[in-house]
Amino acid sequence: MRPFDYVKPADVAAAVRAVATAPGAKFIGGGTNLVDLMREGIETPDTVVDLGGLPLDGVEELPDGGLRIGALVRNSALAADQRVRGRYPMLSQAILSGASAQLRNMATVGGNLLQRTRCPYFYDQAAACNKRAPGSGCDALDGFNRGHAVLGVSEQCIATHPSDMCVALAALDAVVEVESVRGTRRIPVADLHRLPGATPDVEFELAADQLITAVELPPVPVAANSRYRKVRDRASYAFALVSVAAALEVRDGAVTAARLALGGVAAKPWRAREAERLLVGGPASEESFGRAADAELAAATVRPGNAFKVALARATIVATLRDLTHGGSTA
Incomplete structure (x- = not known):
């Protein structure tokens, strides 16, 4: 793994400043995706900004009957929340169908939203992958593609988005709250992830210095x-x-x-x-x-x-x- 600087900010404002002033920095929550990619040499941040100490780990009632979910809420905790289980059972079921209990105990809501869309060729440094190395080609097109996507694909990439939780959030019209030094932004989950088109390496409608702080679920009877x-x-x-x-x-x-x-x-x-x-x-x-x-x-x-x-x-x-x-x- 390549050496990197480590920063643990005291609050959200310090976190977004740290990334805004350090090109090549990455936020880390539970680390279940980013650390794997760093070990493989696919992600090589110069600075890692640890969000673990920030007060973003609660689930709150909204006045309209919806829920506000902090970005650092653990997946296992969200799946077990009685309000989620009663009002949005598809979300609880989706989370519980993903990964293992150990990973769900570590993974965060914000991290799940930002996990990379990937396939085996993405991890294989000897393979052509436009997502990992733009312009190199896509070996999945004529390779082993049993698990690959059939909707929203392009000739540049046919990788499948891996999240279960995000599928339920898209169906529920969830909205992501994002903070940066420029202020607050709200993005529907259905619009957060980009289709590959000609630039499959650009996966999110986010700037590098924007931090997901919460997800809001509207009331959906x-x-x-x-x-x-x-x-x-x-x-x-x-x-x-x-x-x-x-x-x-x-x-x-x-x-x-x-x-x-x-x-x-x-x-x-x-x-x-x-x-x-x-x-x-x-x-x-x-x-x-x-x-x-x-x-x-x-x-x-x-x-x-x-x-x-x-x-x-x-x-x-x-x-x-x-x-x-x-x-x-x-x-």
Whole structure:
């Protein structure tokens, strides 16, 4: 690992000043992603700014019935919060389906949001990877791409965003609060991550000196009847092949509200807005769910190794919505 300077600021203002005045600096929360990348020589910060002592580890009620989640709240603590489990069960389920208990105990909400979109070629220094070395090419295009993305991809990168938590946050219209020396900024989670396009190495709608301080969840009544379903090769320690965060309200046999986001299939947490549009007002039937899934997946760009993901995503969407119909409101 390359030598680096270490700074532990006393407050948020000092943290953002430290990064603003030290080019090549990186924030570190739980370190579950950044430290791995530093060991591999992929991330080489000159300065590491440790956020561990900052008062950003609480979950607070908002006046409108939503929640404000500090960026340093541990994933395990957020998943166990009774307010999250009751109002936003898809979020608790998504967190618990990710990584291991040990990693969830270390990982922070802010760190999860900012983990790198990556694939095995990203870690392999002998492989061409435009994300790691811009302009070098993408060996995944014609290589082993079974786990790669089919939505939002480009000829420069087909890596899949790895987070489970972020998929649920995208479905819930969560908003990220960001601080810098220039002031406060608010960014919808659905807009935080960038599609690869021609610059897959630029992954976030953030400047290097901007610090995530909190995530706000608005009140989402339909989320009380929600579910996160993850399909993977093994039951633990595996990224999703396909995942679905869904919430559904059904009245008199018709869908009156729906939220849907996909993981494991896209270069970012994928809010399925076209599927939502088709679901609302339509019948709560498997045929209707299938048509909505087909419309969302129509833009898929597949490779020989990952073409199966389209059918798998369709089946997972339909199954999740069907379960919510049977278990949710049918007034």
